Amino acid sequence: MMSKKSTPENPALKQFQAAVEIIENHPIFSPLCSRTSIVHRDGTPYPINGWATVTKGGYIYTHPKRRGETSEWVYVLAHCLLHLGLGHLITKDHPVAWNAACDLYIAKFLADLKLGTPPSDMETRTDMTVKDEEFLYEQFCVRGVPEVLKYFGTAGVANSDMDVRNTVARSYWGGEPEWEKYFAIGLSNAVTSAVSVAGGHSTSLSDSTNVKSAAQRAKRWFMDRYPLLGALASGFTIIEDQTISQRLSISVAAIDVVEREIYMNPAAGLTDEECIFVMAHELLHAGLQHHERCQGRDPYLWNVACDYVINLWLVEMQVGEYPKIGLLLDSELKGLSAESIYDKMVGDIRLYRKLATLRGNGLGDMIGKGDPSLWDVRNGQTLDDFCKNALQQGLMYHEEQARGLLPSGLVEEIRALGQPPIKWDVELAKWFDAYFSPLEKTRSYARVSRRQSSTPDIPRPQWVHSGSSEDGRTFGVILDTSGSMDKKLLAKALGAIASYAQARDVPFARLVFCDAAPYDAGYVAPETIADRVQVRGRGGTVLQPAIDLISHAEDFPKNGPLLIITDGYCDKLTIRREHAYLLPKGNELPFSPKGPVFRID
Template identity: 30%
Template sequence: MAELDREKIQTKLAAARTRLILDKPFLGALVLRLPMTEANPDWCRTTGTDARHFYYNPEYINSLTLAQTQFMLAHEALHCALSHFSRRQHRVLHRWNLACDYAINPLLVEDGLTPPYDTLIMDEYKGMTAEEIYPLLEEDDSQETIDEHLYDENSEGSGEGGGDQEPPPQPPEQEKEKQQQPRPGDKPQPPPPLTPEERETQEVQWQQRLAGAAQQAIQAGKMDGAMARMIDHLLQPRLPWRMLLARYMTAAARDDYSYMRQSRRSQGDAILPSLHSSEVDVVVAVDTSGSIRDREIQEFLSEISALKGQMRARVTLIPCDASIPEDAPWIFEPWEELSLKTKISSGGGGTDFRPVFQWVEEQSVKPGILVYFSDLEGRFPELAPAYPVLWLVKGKEKPPWGQRIQLN
């Protein structure tokens, strides 16, 4: 490629970055944190990032419009700001890469950016995180991400996936630096994947950058819509769903005071409040409409079973799709293990949450808490009940009332 062409490409990249800074200060502030580095087309088809640089194929940038170039700059910056390089955990690499792109691209489109023609976008994943999208993807999905995720093993040609394998041992720092130093005549080499220590450092840095960029955009009055909701969610303290579930259930069963008369020998004539603990009634409802997998149901029930013994809870288990099965509900005492009595299959009638709440109302019993495991795609009662309701949610939907815990 001629020198003049390279200068033209560099000018296009600089112009796209400047336009983002002016029009999209949140994204612009993040893009500024990624130095732009020309990459070898042998390992970079389009653009990519290792959480430290923005890598680009000059020929690819030359084929884009200025608006599409803005999209690619913002795309790489969001991968970093959302810490996609550190959130994969046990997930298979290729599916995780696809899920990350499906999570990012709708945000950028809704924010007014123009994607290249081969960008992965599906309306059904709009507003979902990569963790929520991942289990919805086919295991053998052969699609390719629009970019290169260079912070992980097997990142070259993002159709490869070996996410459950242990990464090979990294060379000592001095040897790694020596390997990265270019020699005369060498073509630029792909960056090595992040070490565990580098992932941790980069995650902290990008979280700080995310918060700072959001604050600047809010002050400029240019932060709203899906991007604002996503940032607000990310900046909230996050706890594992098991920890949140335990917190809400134990709060419902916490000790209380009683004014019953105690023994005169210990209390005299005065009636003083004394702390006592009692058994709590918990209703656990499971959406069996087919959108929740058996493995996920068993994992959920195992967690409830472990908690109920600690808090002396008497659990009523209610499976429900559009109706409650004839042989349900089932009642479990604190010392009994919680499990489905029979194999539950979808009734084919969709999801309706009302039968569970109707059943509770007919019993004239006010439970300490009702926990409902569902994707929330169904019909709700018009009014919230008088007892606390906790929704453990798979998917992106939100309930009209009650407390929501995201299941990732």
């Protein structure tokens, strides 16, 4: 069997690729290079007799058949990137003079920077005084372009290496990139790298560990200057890997709260200010516990509703810069909670399913690939405690340091996180209040009150309850007596029901025990329930016969309120809005209840 011939190695291509890698990791050119497209293949408008040309939109077309050393390609690529970073690609009355002035200025810049080696067919030496491009341009317009400057460009002798007419940009949102801003970021990176080298933390300026991305700088900005989200930001890891972003279908950003990871797609091309906005967006998802508040809602629509709220707050607070990527923003929804917005969206699901989050179309930027069981309370704070404490501490620092006003809705939600959850017995009391209002009292001479000693001959009426108002004043209780029910749970539930029934003047409650079959205990006075009830059954769980028994009983009000005490291990029930459930904390029903669910501690 004949073996396939291996593709011969291309030394010229290898030298070029090595140069591209050097430029990509250089602190000055890294921000520019990440937003440009270096095209090295046939069929492109590369210079026939030169090395490379650059367009206004950020495309660098290199000669695919040109043989050069790695250092020569580094010089050529840096030359083209500097045209972008220094704002050279503009229209002038004398384009030849302007191109020559820019080429001379860049040659001086690279000579001082000592980066790369000029190709043999390019000249870099001159006796002219180089102040800036405009000064040189004015001189060339008056005196003409010196002959020697025809060899300073990367497109060959007397050819322009800048294409101002081609404005097609490789950018996430389209439009004209801000090349000068990216170059300023690179210069800032270079200063940081130089300090790191001087301090002995790294060995060279091109060390990639010295170059902080926009996402890393945004995280540092929150930790240093924005205490509201600084504590949260310090607890999350920033992942900037284009391969991972593609695999997870992340267009711009996403967050995994359980794993404490924020994903930022480096190909999105966000500026520093836009990156601050996006990171604040993701951190607020975590701090406000949107992943926990979903509670059976459609995850994507809930994500969209939360996005609307967060984006309106961030624009109002002026945190960073609103990205030009079509984020969800609607001023008509200002002041509404995420729950309210979700309720509005449910009316037109088809429309809202077409909206895009920071992750992309039809995908939520709150992802949960992590396993909540990894958060062992023995390791310290739980996830919810960490997010709540970090955001509350940040709010305290923000107010103490007078860092500016915050939207009232955001402050209310943060403060609400600090309040302990409502106890189940308090929620149960509200349920009783909804069905059993206080009885009206009337004055009656049928039972005369105690006479006063000062006027013993004057009888006074007594306040009494109206007898007719007690008619139908009752509720049903279905008690799951299967073997899986905890005795302490039964005692807590029955005790609370008895006390609330007595406090609201409910004379009787219809009590039914049920496991595999219902056992009707009839009407029982609240004080009897509180004293002692003989529980019948301890078999399996089939609660529907008990519901049918009460619903069809002639002596029970039609659609009367019903309390079902169970541990959740039951079959699916025919449910009504009036049904309420008492469940052990952490247990779930095998269906979505219409009425309230009280979690017993």
